[in-house]
Amino acid sequence: xxxTSESSTTVAAHDTQTNQIVKTFxxxxxxxxxxxSSTGARAYVSAENGDTVSVIDTTDHKVVNTIxxxxxxxxxxxxxxxxxxxxxxxxxxxxxxxxGDGPWGIAIKP
Numbered sequence: 001x002x003x004t005s006e007s008s009t010t011v012a013a014h015d016t017q018t019n020q021i022v023k024t025f026x027x028x029x030x031x032x033x034x035x036x037s038s039t040g041a042r043a044y045v046s047a048e049n050g051d052t053v054s055v056i057d058t059t060d061h062k063v064v065n066t067i068x069x070x071x072x073x074x075x076x077x078x079x080x081x082x083x084x085x086x087x088x089x090x091x092x093x094x095x096x097x098x099x100g101d102g103p104w105g106i107a108i109k110p
Contacts, residue, residue, distance in 0.1 A: 002043055002056075004031040011045055011054075013061040023061040028052035032081045038089040046080040046094055053080060053094060069096065 001014040004027075011031055013023045028050025036043045036058070043056040055065035069078050082095035 002034040002036075002045070004034060004045060006030045006032065006048070009047075009050075011056070011061075013058075025056075025061055025063065027054040027056075027063060028066065033083045035083045035085050035092065037085065044083055044085070044092050046083045048079045048081055049077070051077045051080065053083065053092065069094070 001016050003012045003014055004010075005012065009026055009029050009031065010024050011027055011034065012021045013025075014020070015022050027045045028047025030047055030049035031054075032046045032048050034043050034045045034056075040058060043058050045054045045056060046052075047054065051069045051071070053067040053069070054063045055067065056062065057064045069080060071077060078096035080094040080096050084093050085091070086093070
């Protein structure tokens with residue numbers, strides 16, 4: 001289980017069997033949500049103020065790639081929040097669309 005901490009820019013890998021934190025690691029500024037691949041080998045963490053999605057190797061809980069999101073035409077940050085994976089595991093979708101005052105969650109119909 002991964003727990004994001006927006007104030008410390010970290011993610012904690014939590015072992016649910018022992019109820020212990022096994023590792024804490026840095027990601028982009030103000031991490032919001034995490035989603036795991038269907039195999040569990042990778043996790044993806046959205047970072048609202050970092051304008052990034054971190055790709056995590058879940059074996060050693062290490063960031064292996066950082067996807068930098070493009071800015072809006074005005075130059076404003078996209079501020080990614082919610083994140084989901086497609087059913088086939090080939091794509092991730094990140095909530096950045098301006099819907100009301102605060103787009104947050106995202107869901108995909110199966």
